[in-house]
Amino acid sequence: MGKICVFYLAIIALAMSCDTVPGQNKSQLEMSEQTKAEYAIAIHGGAGTILKENMTPEREMEYRQALKEALITGEAILQSGGTALEAVEKTIHVLEDSPLFNAGKGAVFNNEGQNELDASIMQGIDQNAGAAGGLRTVKNPISAAIAVMNHSEHVLLTGNGAERFARDQELETVDPEYFYTERRWEAMLRAIEEEKGVELSESDGLEGKKHGTVGCVALDQYGNIVAGTSTGGMTNKRYNRFGDVPIIGAGTYADNATCGVSCTGHGEYFIRYAVAHDVHARIKYLNQSLQEATDEVVHGTLVNKGGSGGLIAIDKYGNVSMPFNSRGMYRGYARPGEIYIAIYDDEKQP
Numbered sequence: 001m002g003k004i005c006v007f008y009l010a011i012i013a014l015a016m017s018c019d020t021v022p023g024q025n026k027s028q029l030e031m032s033e034q035t036k037a038e039y040a041i042a043i044h045g046g047a048g049t050i051l052k053e054n055m056t057p058e059r060e061m062e063y064r065q066a067l068k069e070a071l072i073t074g075e076a077i078l079q080s081g082g083t084a085l086e087a088v089e090k091t092i093h094v095l096e097d098s099p100l101f102n103a104g105k106g107a108v109f110n111n112e113g114q115n116e117l118d119a120s121i122m123q124g125i126d127q128n129a130g131a132a133g134g135l136r137t138v139k140n141p142i143s144a145a146i147a148v149m150n151h152s153e154h155v156l157l158t159g160n161g162a163e164r165f166a167r168d169q170e171l172e173t174v175d176p177e178y179f180y181t182e183r184r185w186e187a188m189l190r191a192i193e194e195e196k197g198v199e200l201s202e203s204d205g206l207e208g209k210k211h212g213t214v215g216c217v218a219l220d221q222y223g224n225i226v227a228g229t230s231t232g233g234m235t236n237k238r239y240n241r242f243g244d245v246p247i248i249g250a251g252t253y254a255d256n257a258t259c260g261v262s263c264t265g266h267g268e269y270f271i272r273y274a275v276a277h278d279v280h281a282r283i284k285y286l287n288q289s290l291q292e293a294t295d296e297v298v299h300g301t302l303v304n305k306g307g308s309g310g311l312i313a314i315d316k317y318g319n320v321s322m323p324f325n326s327r328g329m330y331r332g333y334a335r336p337g338e339i340y341i342a343i344y345d346d347e348k349q350p
Helices: 002-017 026-032 057-079 084-096 141-151 159-168 182-195 267-272 275-286 290-305
Strands: 040-048 117-123 129-135 156-158 214-219 225-231 252-254 259-265 309-315 328-335 338-344
Touching (some): 040 309, 084 214, 129 141, 129 159, 225 259, 290 309
Antiparallel strands (some): 117 129, 259 309
16 A cells, blocks of 8 residues: 555656646646636738838728727627627628628629629537528618628528528618629629739739628627628629638637637638638647637748648637738727727737
């Protein structure tokens, strides 16, 4: 009996002499010591070739004001005890209703001169999710995605079926003319000319034909994380193409145990490498911090494979990460007593 006691005491002493508990790395210890923020919200409005020299001061102010309005809308809901789901929906409504961003009112045109809108939502408490693709008359596609999640047995509805479902759910619909903006129409014509080999310069802050999405991730006072994304897709797209936005795990993912993610960029790459889910998986299985996981995916995987874009993410503690590998990304976040809005790649996150 005495030998057994000595043996166990030796084991305990050995464990206590180590810097970390076996099987637990430094990241795990850092995360376990963190204090959870009361709430947090992050947004993006697309990533791409966004250069200050191509942006008028007036247009830049419009973008910053729109991002601020969206953040204030979502933060007010979280501050008052509202849910992350409500905050994400109402915040994305602000971005969808603005002609500045490639979603809702500001959606780009496809090769046939039509608007095809996609959106997705995921809640971290149970991984329930919904998505809608190829919408042409639903004013706010993010609400269609939420309706799919909450009122159907499915995850993804597309085309005419998604339109009928939205009408059955009494969502607000509009004439397709509602989505027309001269700026997006000209962008489509530019894309057609570029296909013919005509060299054209960048115009007034346009993100480029492969980049344009809005998204929001929120952590509420109850510890629930929700992520949502909405887009008009790719300028001049053909054949009812879908990018990553309506595909859960590619453009959107959420898990209360790890993080919520919303992506923006060249969707085909985000689909191939399951970018949103990969961030979650790195935290869950590799015990990486949010910053480590997002940086490795955006600046590692995507760059190595030739993909451009970025993402926003919030972990269960309220930490925010917004990496991108393009020349800019419309982005911002808010936490208690803190708000940050940025556009260009030289605006560093605090």
